[in-house]
Amino acid sequence: MAIDDKMLMDLAGQLGMGKNKKGTAEFINDATSKYADKNDDQILSEIMKLKSVLKKDKAAFDKQMEMIKALRPMMSAEQKKKLDGLLKVLEE
Incomplete structure (x- = not known):
């Protein structure tokens, strides 16, 4: 099963990172921000x-x-x- 943009965006949605079309760098920045305050x-x-x-x-x-x-x-x-x-x- 190939991983495509839709699957990545679905996974991002499950993680609470939104389902909008974002580039990889923006996706990583959002994920970093979300978890920055967590131990x-x-x-x-x-x-x-x-x-x-x-x-x-x-x-x-x-x-x-x-x-x-x-x-x-x-x-x-x-x-x-x-x-x-x-x-x-x-x-x-």
């Missing part, structure tokens, strides 16, 4: 909820994991460390 435990809780939804479609989950891993080269060492922890949680 790591709160964010992890949201991730676990999302994981249970995403794991229902293994192909889509695998594709999303690939997209997340593709961001790694653009991150600082601290961000990479957090991402690695996140990936470990998601892949368990």
Whole structure:
């Protein structure tokens, strides 16, 4: 199952990020703003909820994991460390 813009926007809507047509950068900025005031435990809780939804479609989950891993080269060492922890949680 291919992930298209409609699926991404539907997912964004489920996460409370709106369903309007936005570019990737704006989508990421909105997500960053939404979670900026949350601590790591709160964010992890949201991730676990999302994981249970995403794991229902293994192909889509695998594709999303690939997209997340593709961001790694653009991150600082601290961000990479957090991402690695996140990936470990998601892949368990």
